[in-house]
Amino acid sequence: MLRLRRMLILILATFGSLYLVLCVVVFALQRSLLYPAPKGTPPLAESDGFSRLPLEGGLYVDLFHLPAPPGAPTVVHFHGNGEEVLTQMGLGSLMQARGLGFLTVEYPGYGASPGHPTEEGIYAAAEAALAWLRAKGVSAEQTVLSGRSLGTGVAVEMARRGHGSRVMLVSPYTSIPDIGATAFPFLPVRLLARDRYDTASKAAAVKLPVLIIHGEEDTLIPVDMGRRLGTLFPQAVVETVAGAGHNDVLEDPGKVYRHRMASFALGEP
Template sequence: MIRIKRVLVGFFSILALGYLGLMGAAFALQRSMLFPAPRSPLQEPPHRPGFRRLSPPGGPVVDVLHLPAEPGLPTMVHFHGNGEQISQLVELGEALHQRGVGFLAVEYPGYGTNPGTPSEKGLYEAAEVALADLRASGVGPESTVLSSRSVGGGVAVEMARRGRGARMVLLAPFTSVVDMANLVFSFLPTRLLVRDPMDSAAKAPAIGIPVLILHGDQDEVIPVEMGQRLGRLFPHATVEVVPGAHHNDLLERTWPVLIDRIATFARNGPEAPLSKGSP
C-alpha cells in the first residue's frame, strides 16, 4: 500500500510539474504568438508617397502611411492585424483615398521598420504618437474615424475609450485576448497568465460613438460570435456578417462593395439598418 501511494504521489507530481511547465511556456511565449511582428528588410520606411517616420521628443519612433483627406472629409486611422505591416496597406489606403477619405496607417513597435518590442502598452503609445501628429496637422477627433483589423481592434477600442475619434470600424474583432486564449488553452488559467488582455468587451459599453463591425461568417481565427457579441455591447453598433468570408479575405472577398460601405460610414453617410447580430 505504501509503495502504491509513493507511485501515485510521484505520478501526480510529474503531472503537476508538467502543468506548471505549460503555464510557464504559455506566459513566456504568448507575445510571440499574439504579435508575430513581420519585419521588413528595409531600415527605414519605403521612399514612396505617404510613408514617413515620426520621432517625437521622449516618445517612441513610429512609422506611418498617411494619405490626406479631401477638404471637409474625415481621416481613417487604421490599426492593422498581427500578421501585417503598413507596407501591405497601400491598396487599402489608396482605395479609401480615391473615395476622398484620408488614411493613416500606424505601425506597431517591432513591426516593419519600427524599432521596439510589441506589447499592449507599446501599441497604445504608438497610436497616441500618430494621433497627436494628425491633430497637429489640423485633423481633430471630430474628423477622425478609428479603424482596425483583427488584433488592431484592441488598439482602436482603447483609442475610442480615450475620445480620439468620432466613429469606429472594426474588421473581425475579438472580445479580448483572454477569450481568444481560452479557445486554444482552455485547460490553463488564462486570465492569470495573459499579459496583454486588450479587453474590448469590458470597454465597449462606455463607448458611445457609432461603430461598424464587419465579420466573416467563416472566420476560422476569430469566431464571428465575438464580433456579434461586441455589437451587442457597444451602445450604437451596426454588425454586418459577410457570407463566405474567412479571417484573411474579409475585405478582399467583396472588395469594392465593402470599401464603399466603409467609406460611406466614415463620411457619416446613410447607414444600413441597425443589426445587433444573432445571439
C-alpha cells in the same frame, strides 16, 4: 497499497510539474505568439506618403498618410498582428478614391520600427500618430477610427480616450484572454495574459457609431465575439460575411466591405 499510493503520487507530481513548466513557457513566449511581427522590411523613405514618427526612448514608428480633401474625414487604421504598414496601402488607396483621408501607423517592433510590441507601447504609438494628425489640422470630429483583428482593440482604446467620431472594427474580439481561453482551454490563460486588449469591458463607454464586420467562417476569432460586441456598444451595427474567414473578409474581388467601410466613414447610410 502503499506502493500504489506512492506511484500515484509520483504520477500526479510529474504531471503537475509538466503543467507548471507549460504555463511558464506560455507566459514567457506569449508575446511572440500574439505579435508575429513581419521582419526584414527595409527602412521606408520619407516620401510618397511615408513619414517617421519619433517616440519616447529614442524609438520611432513609420506612418503612411494620404491627406483628406478639404472638410472630409480621415480614416485612421490599426492593422492586424500579422500585417504591417506596407500592406495597408491598398486600403488607403480605396479610401482616398472614395474621398477620404487615410492614416496608418506601424507598431513598435514591426516592419522597420525598432523595439518590441506590447499593449501599452502600441497604444503610445497610436496616440502619437493621432497627435501628429491633430497637428496637421485634423480634429477628432474628422477622425474615423478603424481596426482589423488585433488593431480593433487599439481602435476601441483610442475611441475610449476621445480620439474619433466613428469606429470601424473588422474581425474584432472581446479580449485577448477570451481568445486564449478558447484556443487553450486547459491553461489558466486569464491569469497568464500580459496584454489584454479588453474591448468588451470598454464598449459601454464608447458612445460613437460603430460598424462591425466579421466573417461567419472565422476560425481564429469566432463570429460570436463580433456579435456579442454588437450588443455591448451603445450604437453598433454588425454585418457578418457569409463564407468568409479571418484573413479574407475584406478580400472579395469587388471589395464590397471595403466600400462599405468607406460609406460608413463618410456618414452615408
